[in-house]
Amino acid sequence: MSVRNSVPLVEVAEVFNGKTPSKSEQRSRGHPVLKIKDVSDLGEFRGTFDSFIDPELADAYANKQLREGDTLILNAAHNANYVASKTFRVQRPTVGAFATGEWLVLRPVESRLDPGFMFHWVNSPDTRRAIRDMVKGIHLYPKDVARLRISLPPLPEQRRIAEILDKADALRTKRRAALAQLDTLIQSIFLDLFGDPATNPKRWPKRAFGEVCETRLGKMLDQKQQTGKHRRPYLRNANVQWFRFDITSLFEMDFDDDDRRIFRLQSGDLLICEGGEPGRAAVWRGELEECYFQKALHRARPNPNLALAEYLAWLLWFLNQAGMLSGVTSATIAHLTGEKLAVLPTMLPPLSLQQEFANRVTSIENVEASFQTSLHRLDGMFASLQHCAFRGDL
């Protein structure tokens, strides 16, 4: 197969835009409308519609009703970079839905173009690049897309290629699903062992967080005081994510001898965000040999006889989920001040149980790491298959 067999897309598929119902045509029930936001960035239907029109209106524009095999491309957005970033393959639950005007619809002539083949062709890096180049301002126009050339192997070959890519793609999807399951697994284990911290059904004793941990805020950054002499990397709010650190970009400031003594991080320190998403926490495990922390973060060193940092990080996660960390000053930017953190009621299950939790988390994290590697490999495999498929090497 080569470029010589290529035809303009318009010869083998209809290319047109959907239609956005006006405000007065929208209903709270009736014929479903597929909006951009109903589809995830990964091209998956989110499962429910929230916009509807009268069936009569849908029938008046019959060809805007989606058919199995259609491929949709996002054709207009406020930001040019977002145009064409989303594609969607119409399958069962969305068949028949009414496409809004922000979707460009590709409907294959099935005697010449296999729908699956078309979908994968649209998503292949070469086609995506070509479509990107067609974006004018913040719009993608059907007449431009119609002119794209598509190489057409015989139908059975198209089907074979589509099947291979479908299967490889399904593997990635499953791997992502498995990763998501691991996250809920940790939550589930926590609830199983300790119960929901919002209600504390197992009646664990509670102590003030300030009695469980020695806490302090980090060093205030003062641009004027910087001499450049003792520059050291430090963590700021953005570096602390839930249960992990993002240290791809670390800033530096001066830390003199005293500061270095006070603010140096040790393995086992629990770092907690003061603002942003107050309470977001992760346990430092010496990711960097020498590192410090800034005023936007609390450092908590648990009393080893009372609590484990891993347990506390997850406790904070549950309290945050229940809205128990940021409720007080909702009108202004939410903060978890030192005062508030110190008095936070902290339920304390026996250390042995906390240790058991930490062990399980570690083993789950190991599995997670191998799943991540697996996902990267699968992504690589899919890209390679895609590459070969549309150059005729599969």
Place this chain on the structure above:
Amino acid sequence: MITGEIKNQVDHIWDAFWSGGISNPLEVIEQITYLLFIRRLDDLHTLEENKANRLSRPMERRVFPQGNDAKGRAYEDFRWSRFKHFAPAEMFTVVDEHVFPFLRDDLAQQLGNGDSTYAHHMEGARFTIQKPALLAKVVDMLDKVPMEDRDTKGDIYEYMLAKIATAGQNGQFRTPRHIIQLMVELTAPQPNDVICDPACGTAGFLVAAGEYLRKHYPNLLHDETLRKHFHYHLFHGFDFDNTMLRIASMNMLLHGVEGPDIRYRDSLAQDHAGEEEKYTLVLANPPFAGSLDYENTAKDLLQIVKTKKTELLFLALFLRLLKSGGRAAVIVPEGVLFGSSKAHKELRRILVEDQKLDAVVKLPSGVFKPYAGVSTAILVFTKTNSGGTDFIWFYDVEADGWSLDDKRTPLLSEDKLGSVPCTALTDDEYAMNNLPDVLARWPQRAGAERNRPRTAQSFCVPKDDIAAQGYDLSLNRYKEVVYEAAEHRSPKEILADLWKLEDEIQRGMKELERLFG
């Protein structure tokens, strides 16, 4: 309430200004105010004339003198009923070159003490309509608006004032009328009160207090002493914006208060000698945010609390203005309730320990939309100088009858809005308008409300609890939320799912391999 037809008439006047080149709503309302005033002067004059005719005596008091003004125009032509029939060009000359100079220079003297408040604010009057055609049109339209009935004319003016709000001009923002009404109902003004709003704006609070008194004390104006008090001593409003003062006076006038004390005062800057401890009721929604220099702040306020924050200085001012035993209902930004500066804490301590803090009514943060999304609360307190706070009543208003977005569309029909709706509300409707519930529970604050749990929409907190929290007055500090236990799948189920996924991945790999043959 005024009818749709009258609203249409007013809207047309507004459109006429707009297309005539005056689009600033504040300027429009100012010009209309002057014209309404001129029309009223004519009515007053006619009244005196009729009286004189009836008694066959010369007029006791003339609004317009006899003869001609300095430029040779007959004073008789200054009268609305005369110039409204003139051709546009001539009407314009009369109003621009004769009537306005008369308003500015001679009127106050002419009227003597009678209408002095109003005449006084006309002294700086500027006529800014540029085109005779526009003037003729507006005069013609205003002439058709019924201004005889006190209820109607007040409502018409309020309707016009609402347009300033819609247009969202000028920094001060208008307090929604239903919130004003709620505060008035909470404090229940008495005929012998002396009410002050030291940041009165368009005088919304004073007008509402006046209406409340007329409604609850129908005989008020039949008692000579009370009538005098009502007209000349009950209402006091300060502002430092002359345009606002004119509008406020006109608002009071159209609501039938003859001689309110609406005057220029920079409430935070000027010394309060002569004003302190004069008032029995303060109703206000002072401008929040912003700060002042110590040099520009009245020393007596700084003695109460040393701060630059206007919202705190206003609280100090209220305490200063009130007589012992006086009540206040004022709107404060949420920061006042929990701010941790020394001044914040000290003021709250004063309110709780030295005075009697009655209630904190938290308002939804959309109340002032579309101007501001700030969170606010109504503080209700009594000045005692000897404490007296035992319990503080908290109410968490979640819905005030209007949508809490920028549109603020009414969620209920007109008869079900406000704190005293004409039609009783169902439970579902209460959820959309909490204000009647606030009023119903307020009198129970020393009784049944004491037993409500902290999870309820309203509850009482003993003073000691408040003191223990550093006098933090934010409702969320005391409110308890009912948490529902999180639903979760058991670890076993999740592991089973994971095994299933692994199995599927394995099988998928094999199938893929097979496809390559």
